[in-house]
C-alpha cells in the first residue's frame with residue numbers, strides 16, 4: 616500500500632449520526648448526503664455503514680453515484696439532488712434513484728421511462744426554490760406540478776423539499792432570510808394540499824438549518840458535512856456551546872503520508888519549482904510523497920504544516936504534483952519512513968483538522984476532504 620492514504624473511521628461516522636439523532640425528534644427521518652464519494656470519504660463503505668445503522672435515505676448528485684451504491688447492494692432510497700440528462704434517465708429508473716423534479720418536461724421524461732420499464736408508483740420529490748436560486752419551482756407552481764405528477768399515474772409524490780442559502784450563517788439578516796425561505800416553502804406545501812394532494816415527506820435542512828432555523832426539521836433532515844465530523848459554517852462549537860446544544864462531532868478522515876527521505880541542505884540551497892524558498896543556513900528537508908494530485912493543493916503551501924511524531928513542520932517551496940518538502944531543521948528526531956499526518960484525528964497523530972486548513976486557505980472543510988483524489992487509498996476502520 617502507498618504511504619499516502621486516507622484513514623476512514625466508520626465508527627466516528629456512526630458516532631456523528633447518533634449525535635445528530637439526539638438533537639432531533641424520534642420520528643424525524645435522516646437522509647445523509649453521500650455525494651462526491653461521501654465528501655471524499657468513500658461513498659460505498661460509508662453508505663454501507665449508514666444503511667446498517669438505520670439511516671432512512673442517502674443523497675447523491677449524479678446517476679452514476681447512485682448506480683455505484685446499488686451495485687454494492689445498498690437498498691435504502693437514494694435521492695438525486697441535481698438534475699440528470701435525458702440520456703441518463705433510463706439508468707436512473709433502472710437503479711431506482713429518486714429524482715428531485717420541478718418542471719413538466721423533466722417529470723414527463725421520467726414518467727415515460729417509468730412506463731417503458733413497466734413500473735408503478737415510482738417515487739419523486741418536488742423541489743421548491745424558496746431562495747437558493749438554484750433548482751426548484753416557485754410556490755405558485757407547486758400545486759399544479761403536484762397535480763401533473765399525480766396525473767402521470769406512474770409517479771408518486773413521495774416528498775417535497777427545499778434548500779437554504781444561508782442557514783449556516785448566524786447573523787440577524789441571514790436568520791431572517793432563512794425564516795422567509797421556510798415560510799415560503801410551507802406556503803408551497805399548502806398550495807399542494809389545496810389541490811387535495813398529500814405532499815409526503817417534507818424536508819429542507821442540511822447540516823446547519825435544523826439547529827439554526829427554528830421549525831426547519833420538518834419530517835426529514837439532509838445532513839452532509841456534520842456526518843463527516845465538521846461543523847457547518849457559523850454553527851460551530853462556540854455557537855453550540857453558547858446555545859447549550861450538545862453535538863459533539865468527531866472527524867472521520869485522517870490524511871497521512873510518509874517521510875520518503877531526509878536531505879541535508881546548505882545555506883541558499885533552494886527547494887522545488889520556481890525556487891521560491893531558500894535555506895537560511897544549514898538545515899534538513901524531509902521529502903513527503905503527497906502532492907497536489909493527491910489533494911494537497913498548491914495554495915496550501917504558504918501556511919501548511921505537517922505533523923511528524925507529534926510536532927508540526929512547515930512545508931517549504933511549492934507543492935509538487937506527487938511530493939512536497941518540509942523543513943525539519945538540524946536537531947529534529949524525524950527519521951526516514953516516519954508517518955507524516957496532514958490533517959485528521961489526534962489519535963492518528965494529527966495536530967490539525969480539515970477545518971484548520973480550510974480556515975487558512977479561505978475555503979470550507981467540504982472542499983479539503985472532497986478534493987482528496989482517487990489515487991489516495993482509503994483504509995477503513997470499523
Ligand SMILES: *Cc1c(COP(=O)(O)O)cnc(C)c1O
Pocket residue numbers: 648650696778820821822823837838839840841847
Ligand atoms: C449537499 C446538500 C446537502 C448536505 O449539505 P451539508 O451542508 O453538507 O449538510 C443537503 N441538501 C442538498 C440539496 C445538498 O445539495
